[in-house]
Amino acid sequence: MDLYAPLFGYLAVALTISSFVPQVWQSLKTRSVEDLSLWTLIIFVCSSSSWLTYGILIFDLPIIMTNTIVLSLQMALLVLKLKHNSPRQHKIKIEHVAIWVNDLEGMCEFYSKYFQAERGAKYENPAKKFTSYFLRFDHRKTRIELMHNPEYLPKEKQESKINGLAHLAFSVGNKQHVDELTNQLRADGYAVLSEPRTTGDGYYESVIADPEGNAVEVTI
Incomplete structure (x- = not known):
């Protein structure tokens, strides 16, 4: 012992x-x-x-x-x-961003495959013809809600210039990763709206169109 x-x-x-x-x-x-x-x-x-x-x-x-x-x-x-985390300060943060989509499953697959989203449980409200998923990023601290209603018009049938979501931005760490992911998305058939470049405000970024035409910014 x-x-x-x-x-x-x-x-x-x-x-x-x-x-x-x-x-x-x-x-x-x-x-x-x-x-x-x-x-x-x-x-x-x-x-x-x-x-x-x-x-x-x-x-x-x-x-x-x-x-x-x-x-x-x-x-x-x-x-x-x-x-x-000073007790005198109250931190305000964005809880989530919501996007109306036409192809709910396809959009979930896009953000899961290329941006490491973790898909939550599907929510359905038959009375309102509403379905949605929450996608979680970065240890669940950032969320996107993808929402679908069959009565809503797809983006391509709306006017090209509308107020609303400008883009989603994802940080991938460094310039090399920006270039690699941009090339991967291009090779997989997604439109590159803006090639990798350093912007006037100092960001190195590219802009990709997701499956429904929303601008997705890939930055450091």
């Missing part, structure tokens, strides 16, 4: 530390800490500080190691929380 006791101690160290690493990594990557409770982080920091003090007083190496690293991770989260 004495042989296994230290192993379980160090296993506990590894598991405790690893339980905080994914959250710290996600918060650093997205700069999003909205869902983290400030008071929970404060309690975590106080708890780890107390355990670290206790470990130092009794010179228990697993306790000292665990709480030194965990306290550092918790402090990183606390700093991010205070920096990026």
